[in-house]
Amino acid sequence: MRPVPVPSSTSLQELLRSAIIGALKDLDKPIPEDLGTLQTPLLGNGAVLDSLGLVTVLVEMEQAILDRWGLAIDLVNEKAFLQTDSPFRTMASLTAYLERQIRAQSLARGNARSRQVNSG
Amino acid sequence: MSVHNIFFTSWLPSHYAEALEGLLYFNGLQDRVCERIAFFVELRRPPRIVITDGILRIHVGSVPSVQSLFAVKREGATAELIGVIVYFRESINTMNVLHLAVREDYSSVGHHAEAMLSIRLIHMVREMASRIKGVSSVTLGYNKAKTRSIPVRNGGHNQRPVPQPMERSSWVGNHQAK
DSSP states (O other), X not given: OOOOOOOOHHHHHHHHHHHHHHHHHHTTOOOOTTTXXXXXXXXXXXXXXXXXXXXXXXXXXXXXXXXXXXXXXXSSSHHXXXXXXXXXXXXXXXXXXXXXXXXXXXXXXXXXXXXXXXXX | OOGGGEEEESOOBGGGHHHHHHHHHSOTTTTOTTTTTHHHHXXXXXEEEEEETTEEEEEETTOTTOEEEEEEEEETXXXXXXXXXXXXXXXXXXXXXXXXXXXGGGSTTSTTGGGOHHHHHHHHHHHHHHTSTTOOEEEEEOSSSOEEEEEOTTTTOOOSOOOOOBOHHXXXXXXXXX
C-alpha cells in the first residue's frame, strides 16, 4: 500500500464547501451567497455555522476522505483543541489542516506498509 | 482563554446547583435549538436537577441511566461551570445526546468561541462511546424532524488515548463555585 497522493487544496475546498452547504440545509439555515471563500469564518463572530453545524461538517469531511482516499482521519481531537490558532477558524485554516492530516495519515500508512514488507 | 483551563467531570458537588440551573433553564441561548438540543427535551420532558448525597445529577423524564458530563473552567481556586452534555445509551449500538448547554460566552459566537466547548463535549461523548463495546454511533437531534448520527470509530476497540473525565476524588477539594 503506497502513500495516498495528497489531494489538491481546490478539491478539498470544494468538498468542504459542499459539506457546509449540506450542514446548513440540515439545520434549515440560509446559504450565504459568498460561501466558500477562503476567509469564510467557521468559528466565532460571523461564523456561517453553529457548533452542531461545524460538528456535522467535520464528520462529513472525515467520511468523505475515507470514501475517496481510504484514509481514516480524526479531525476532532485533543491536539486540534490545544492549538493556539484553531484550525477550524476559517475555510482556509480548515483546508490547510485537512491537508496536514491527510499527508500525515498517508505517510503513516506508507511507512506501515514499508515495515510490513521489510519484516516479511 | 486557554483550553488548558477547562476540564471535564462526570461529578459535580451540590453547591453548583445554581450555576447548573442557570445553564439549563435560564440560558440566553434557549431559543437557539442548535446550542441546546431542545428537540429531545420536548419529547422526553425537561431535565431535572436532583441532589443526592451532595452530588448533582440530571434526570430526564423517565429515561433510565442518564449520564452527564460537565465542563468546568478552573482559574486559581475557583472553578466555574461552563457547559454540560446529557446522554444515555439508547440501544446496544447507539448513544443518544439528550441535552447540550454551554454558557453564552462559550457558544459558537461567544467571546470564548475558540474553546469550541460544544464540539469538545460532543467529542468527549463520542470518545467515551468508542470505548463501549457495541456502540457504533452517537445521535444528536437538530430539531423535531432531523437527527444526526455521528459514527463512532472502532466501536468498542479504540486504542487511542482518551481524555478521561475527572471523577469525584480528583478535583473538588478546594475549588469554589463562582
